[in-house]
Amino acid sequence: MRPTGRRWLPWAALAVGLVAVALVLGPGGGAGEPYDPRSPERSGAKGVVDTLRHLGVAVDLVNGAPAPGDTAALVLVDQMDDASREASSQWVERGGTLVVADPRSPLTKPLRIAGAIGLLGGITPLLHRNCDLPALRDVGTLEPAGGVVFRKSGLGVGCFTAGNDPFLVAVDRGRGTIVALGGASPFLNALLGRADNAAVAVDLLAPTAASRVAVLLPPRAGGGRKSLVDLIPRRVKLALWQLVIAFLVVVAWRARRLGRPVPESQLVAIPGSELVGAVGQLMQRARGRAQAAGLLRDDVRRQLAERLGLPPTAPPETLAGAVAGRARRPADDVVALLTGPAPVDEAALVELARSLESLRTEVTSAP
Amino acid sequence: MPVPTRRLAVIAAVVSLLVLAAPGWPGWMLVVVDGLVLVAAAVDAARAPAPDAVPVERETPGVVPLGREARVTWRVGNPTDHAVRVRLADQLAPSLRATTRRVAVLVPARGSATAATSIRPARRGRFDMNELTVRVDGPLRLAARQARRRLPATIRVYPPFTSRNEAELRIDKARILEVGLRSARGHGGATEFDQLREYRVDDESRRIDWAATARAGKAIVRTYRAERNQTVLLLLDAGRMMAGRVADVPRLDHAMDAVMMLTAVATRLGDRAGLVAFDQQVRAIVPPGHAPDQLGRVTEAMYSLEPQLVESDYRGAFGQTLTRFRRRALLVVFTELAEQAMAETLLPALPMVARDNLVIIASVRDPQVLAWSRAVPRDATEAYRRAAAAAALEERRRTIARLRGLGATVVDAPPGELAPQLADAYLRVKATGRL
Known part of the structure; x- marks a missing residue:
């Protein structure tokens, strides 16, 4: 008779596994994703939207690119596809103000990152304006939590410098302007109330009450076009390829058996009492x-x-x-x-x- | 073809860790590194001595009794000027139960090294080893060369002769009996005249030789001794009926133990013991003899026998035995007393040998069947099994009765008791002078 003591164990393990998969792959608890303009969490950006609306500004949360009627747009995380990015660029050319809070966005080219601000990502200094950009004449300081600064160049107008390198660079493009930020942290709910962060957001996005702002929604997790392989860093890919080579060496090593199996005839193993x-x-x-x-x-x-x-x-x-x-x-x-x-x-x-x-x-x- | 080593695999894995730890490795650099490692491995394999050029010797015990431990030793030489790591794999069969059949030795330059393993065979028989696999690592141990070398040897695993001590007891007992005979207390006609000697108080008066007494002028008695130089032929059935296991040992092996015991006792008492092993045909014959190495000859002839799944041909075996050995003998037939098989094979052939010889039929009784026939059943399955066991034992009794009716003596004993009971039966035959 088979032992029955642990029969439940595989089923319990299967159930735990299914629960774990559901927790990992299932939707979040409704709190919202980071950088989501609908999220009231500390990592969300609902504060910016509410502030603008409180001032009477029309704010649209959109996917893709800003609409022709929008005067300004905010990109917190740039994971746009090429078409949306091209449409956004054309929208700027036609006179829109695009605030890009993702310093690695292709939209900020040819600006180059100079380095991170803050000491090892810890205390971030209060950044002073240090520029004559008309739109920001009413603000004094900005308090980001981490982020980067751009390398100082003759391109555009740089503000809020750390050292000589600016956290904010405004570059004219066609009839419009691209405002590149070294990070989206000043616009997140956690920091919006610090220093003049909210004032910077309002001055950049809605200089007048008649402004119409589009806040581009970040893509849903897994909604991008990049495959899992594209997301793997190159060195990890190389290391994996090298591991494959190592595995092949192991296969070649183990495939050549040291000494052939020794065949042996089997004896009759039937008990005499079997009959x-x-x-x-x-x-x-x-x-x-x-x-x-x-x-x-x-x-x-x-x-x-x-x-x-x-x-x-x-x-x-x-x-x-x-x-x-x-x-x-x-x-x-x-x-x-x-x-x-x-x-x-x-x-x-x-x-x-x-x-x-x-x-x-x-x-x-x-x- | 070169064989990669564990070290080469480790190096390849370490390179992957380096790639992971140091960002910025271009892909071409990885190709270059791998290429260099590959070239190094190829050169290493080329620099390794050819396995055929490495001297290898093997020492085997030759003969090992079943269940005893022995050692197999390999000696490896190195004809080069640098130390060489050599791995060997020998053709040790699984039943030899070697601790390992693969060893690795580091042989110093121009020197030699030895490695050994212990074996404890789990079955008797002949184990031939024809080749040895030799793998020689390169100096960097990145790659190796491997080849099979022809190196024949044989390990013969003999039956264990578990009844050896019982055999010595019987021999001592028989010799004491013989001393008794020499005190002129003869048992019927079973003794032969030994010598004349002076009368002692405990001698039987009927043993007095009156003619010798008259000549000597004092009482002289005749002394007798057990007859010697009688023939004991051991007929070992190696057919299908002997394949079944009793107490987890094949019936044939139980019979072999009894054969060895009877050979030892008979030859030590001056009789001539021989062997005829057969199944459908005669497979081994050892002519009767009483040389001191007769037990070795008999063991050598039967150690590699395995039961064949065929019906044994008793008529043919008896015919060959009678043709080769015409002298009256004690024939001991080792078989299984299954009624149907006996009725078709042994019983019709038995009169051939029972007429002019003394026949003993020896068989191993299965204690499991006996236990089933005595068990108090707990359920219907055990009740039916008890009935079947009772029927089997009854059939066995009928077979024994029929064999006895044909003049044969039957020894049907459980494992461990067959050999002693058979030796006792032989000694009774000797004592009563029936042969």
Whole structure:
């Protein structure tokens, strides 16, 4: 019989695995994604939207590119496809103001990143304006949490410098302007109330109450066009390829066996008693109760006769008489046991076998 | 073809870690590094000594009794001027139960090294080893060369002769009996005249030789000893009926133990013991003899026998035995007493040999069947099995009765008792002078 103690274990492991997969792949708890303008979380950007709307500015949350009627647009995370990015660029050419808070966005080219601000990502200094950009004349400081600064160049106007390198660069493009930020942190809910962060957002996006702002929604997790392979860093890919080579070396190493297997003929492993067991099974399958009972009775009769010094062919009555004296049983009972009818079922057969063995033991063990 | 080594695989894996740890590796640099490692491995393999040029010797025990431990030793030489790492794989069969059949040795320059493993065979028989696989690492151990070398050897695993101590007891007992005989207390006609000596108080008066007494002028008695130089032929059935296992050992192996015991006892008592092993045909014959190495000859003839799944031809075996050995003998037939097989094979052939020889039929009784026939059944399956066991034992009794009716003596004993009971039967035959 198989042990049953741990049968539940694989099913429990499967259930735990399914739950884990559901937690990983399933939707979030409704709190919103980071950089999401609909999210009230600390990492969300709902504060910017609410602030602008509170000032009477029309704010649209859009996917893709700003609409022609929009005066300004905010890109918190640039994961646009090429078409959307091209449409956004054309929208700027036509006079729009595009605030790009993702310093690695292709839209900020040809600006180059100079480095990170803050000490090892810890305390971030308060950045002062240090520029004469008209749109920002009412603000004094900006407090980002990390981010980068752009390399100082003659391109555009740089503000909020760390050292000499600006955190914010405004570049005219056609009839419009691209404002590149070294990070989106000043516009996130957690920091919007710090320093003049909110004022910077309002001045850049809605200089007048008639402005119409488009906030580009970040793509849903997994909604991009890049495959998993595209997301793997190049060095990791190289390392994986090298591991494949290492694996092939292992295969070549293990494939050449040191010494061939040694063949050996197998001995017969059948117990000598196998035939007896098989005969018993066949008798049971054929429901040979009468035959089995006969064999059991003959066996015990022979042993009793041998024990009592009687010939094997002694009549049952003679044998029963001798047995009755030795086993202190009525002779009729002994005769019935030794010569009775065939058992009606298997339980009766088992009972008969036990009774015969009991009788045999009584006689053979008697002094 | 060169074989990469574990070290080469480790190096390839380490390179992958370097790539991961140091960003900025261009792809071409990885190709160059891998190419250099590959070239180094190829050069390393080329610099490794050819496996055929590495001297290798093997020492085997030759003969190992079943269940005993022995050692196999390899000696590896190095003809080069630098140390060489050599791996060997030998053709040790799984049944030899070697601790390992693969070893690695570091052979010093112009020197040699040895490695060994222990074996404890799990079955008797002949184990031939024809070749040895040799793998030689290069100096850098990045790659190796491998080849198979022909190096024949044989390990012969003999039956364990578990009844050896019982055999010594019987021999001692028989010799004591013989001393008794020499005290002139002869047992019927079973003894032969040994010598005349002076009468002692415990001698039987009927043993007095009156003619010698008259000549010597004092009482002289005849002394007798058991007859010697009688023939004991051991006929070993190696057919299908001997394949089944009793106490987890094939019936044939139980019979072999008894053959060894009877050979030892008979030859030490001055009789000539021989062997005829057969199944459908005669497979081994050892003519009767009483040389001290007769037990070795008999063991050598039968150690590699395996039961064949065929019906044994008793008529043919008896015919060959009678043709080769015409002298009256004690024939001991080792077989299994299955009623149907006996009725078709042994019983019709037995009169051929029972007429002019003394026949003993020896068989191993299965204690499992006996236990089933005595077990108190707990369910119907056990009740039916008990009935089947009772029937099997009854058939066995009938077979024994028929064999005895044909003049044969039957020894039907459980494992471990067959050989002693058979030796006792032989000694009884000797003592009663029936042969």
